[in-house]
Structure formats: C-alpha cells, structure tokens
Amino acid sequence: MARPDTPAAGAGITVVDGSQTRPLRADARRNRDRVLEAARTAFGAEGSDVSLDEIARRAGVGAGTVYRHFATKEALFEAVVFDRIGELVEEARALSDDPDPGRAFSSFVERLAREGALKRDLVEALAYDGVHLQLGEAPIVRALTDVLAELLRRAQRAGAVRSDISVDDVVALLTGAAYSICHSRADDEQTRRLLAIMYDGLRADRTAEDV
Amino acid sequence: MARPDTPAAGAGITVVDGSQTRPLRADARRNRDRVLEAARTAFGAEGSDVSLDEIARRAGVGAGTVYRHFATKEALFEAVVFDRIGELVEEARALSDDPDPGRAFSSFVERLAREGALKRDLVEALAYDGVHLQLGEAPIVRALTDVLAELLRRAQRAGAVRSDISVDDVVALLTGAAYSICHSRADDEQTRRLLAIMYDGLRADRTAEDV
DNA sequence: CAATATACGGAACGTACGCCCCGTTTGCTA
C-alpha cells in the first residue's frame, strides 16, 4: 500500500455501512458489488499494490465511482480482507465443537494456510498488521483470534498440540507458511509437504530441547 | 521494488567490477562504500522500498553519485543481497564437515532464519525471486543452494532430518519463518518458539500421515 | 602548482498513482 502522508480528510462520501440512510440506487448497488468483486480478485492475486485505477478498470467503472463507495484505497482493501476473514471465522466456528479437537484444529490450520497461500491480501493483512494497516483492533480480527484460540485450547487439552504455544504463534506460523507457499509458487505436492512439516512441529509433544 | 518499464539502458557507467580498469579515485571509492553501507542498513531494516534518494541522503551523497556506482536501484539491491548471501555461504561451508550433521544443519537453519528475520531484503530476495528480481541464476545463490543441499543431505543420511524433503522445501520454510518473525515483531521468546516448532517438524521421523 | 580527467551534487524530467472535481448521465418519484 502507499501510506499516503495526507490522511485523506473524508469528504461527505457515502461509506460502507448503508444502514440508516436510504438504500442505494440500483446502479450504485451494482457498481459497488462489481468493485468489490474486482478488488477481491486483484488484491487476492497481487496484493495491495494493484493500483486503484486498475481495479476500477477491471470493474468497468471510473475511479470516481470507487471513491464514492470506499473513502480510500485502504478502506477498499480492508473491506476485502474483512470479508475473507469473516468467511474463515464462520468456518472455524463450525469446527469449534467438533468431537475430535485435534482434527478440528489441524483442518482449520490447513484451511487458513491454503487460503492465505492463494490470497495475498490476507497474508499482507495478517503480517503487516500495525505497520501499513491498523486492522488489529477490528472486531472481525478479534473474532478470528478468539475462535482460533478456542480451537487451539481444545486441541492442546486433548494432547494433540504442544502446550507451550499461543494463538499469536499459530498466526505467525500460518502467515509465514502462506507467504512462502504463495511466493515460491509451490505446487500441490510441495504445499502438502510444507504443511506437514509445520503441523508435525505443532503437535510435537516434546518441548524443544535444542535449536 | 518498482519494476520500471524502461529497462534502464546502461550508459557508460562505472560498474561493480573494478578489475581491469584503473582503480577508483579515492573519494569515489569512499563514496561507494558509504552508499553500500547505507543501503545495507536501509534495505535490511525496511526492505527494497526505501527510496534511492533516502539511501543517498543517509550515505551523505547525491543521487547522481549512487548511479555512478550502481546502474539501477535494483543493481544496488542485488549487490547488498549478494553480499549477505556470500557471508551465509561462507558460514555454511564452515559447517559442512561438522562431525555432527544434525547439529550442523540445525544451526545453519537457525542462523539463516534469524538473519532473514533481521534483514528484510534477504527475505524479499529469497521469496520474490523470479517475480521482481531474477536473481535465481546468480552464482552466489546457486552456491547457497548447493551448500545447503549438502548440509541437508548429510543431516538426512544421519537420520536427523526427515528424508522426504528437498532444499527448496527448506528454503521456502525458512523464508516463511523469517517473514513471519520480522513482521510480527516477535520477541526473542516467540522467535525461539517458532524456530523450535519448525525444527521439530523438520526432524520428525514419521512421515506425515494427516493434514 | 597547473592541467585534466574523474567524480560530485542536486535540479529537472518522466511516470505512476492516490485522490478530487465537475460536467454529464441515469434511476427514481409523482
């Protein structure tokens, strides 16, 4: 992202929400969806440094239209990332009372890593949190952390995962795994191996005696 | 990096080498060293998107001076990264006939991960290879791969590291670990834990039966 | 110390990008 020095003094622009005010006009609604979809694709494939003009072009709208729906490029990026995180949270919640906590944890770990490996924006958001963005405070991120913590705690209690690690460790590890997978253009076989290594490390019952 | 569309048609600029032609003038030599040192610090701490003007400023020279020694910003970046890789290769070679192959491998893995965690340029170079840069062909990178392969092979033969992984896997894993460590601003304790997890995964003698 | 090749600094150029403005178009309402 570009870290603009001018903090984008928000003009009276229509913002994300949409409640309270009257519903969007039909074309506005349609264009907003198109922009979001184009942004999902672009940010997912190339990360946050796709230009806004490029996204507008792909969405088939003008740049001004994008700004009518999202106050800044960063707001658009956040909207995309929050969407993705929301989907993940939902999946994680569905797993959180699985009778096999070890399996529940491992399948979500794999899900998250694979999703990150495919969607650069996710990795960027998780990794650069606090540097370019400050999305750490967002409720949806909190929700992800919480549900992941729950999965981890249950897996640890069941003895499936080593007990000396925290949610932050898991997130850091997943971020790194996703990063390396998507940047090394790993094929399916290599992806499988990398995830296996990581997961073996996570469940090791011994504490680390060396390294 | 900025991926300039104009491929910087090299004017008759003094290039890295220095052999064959008469030695640099004293001030030129000094400035070149200053630039390299400033670039090491800047690229190491912030990655390749530090501006060239900023590097020149920190080195106490003008932008023109930088270009007299390095044809493009990318060339400067490469010079810094190659330097670092060269140092690592030297260290790896010193370990390559260690009587304990497992320890030799693990200590180099830790060394590389920690170095990457501290030097963003390294992670970037290793990860983005082929995307922004094409440093994969460089002899020094080849040398790193080779010596790492040797360390890995010996560790595997000694039964210290699982046998189903390749050098590429190790590099990808290390890149990811370094990335997550330096971006999550992990403290020493967390760094230790992440490396422990990774290394436990690497030495697991079982093959991955799940995930 | 004079002469000269070498190197220096920083102003200037071209480009890319985030963001805003405004004349024009379009969906909604009566």
Added chain:
DNA sequence: TAGCAAACGGGGCGTACGTTCCGTATATTG
C-alpha cells in the same frame, strides 16, 4: 413523462520516486 437528486466517468492535481543531465569541485599526475 417531466423533474430532480443520486451517481457516473474520467480528466486533472499533487506527490513520490527512479533516473538523467550538467555545471562545479576535486583528486591525480607531471
């Protein structure tokens, strides 16, 4: 269908950055 608020598009502004140019300064040589 007429009138209007809402929305559109894309040209334009300011900035940042990579790179080049050139008038000036300095190390080197005899």
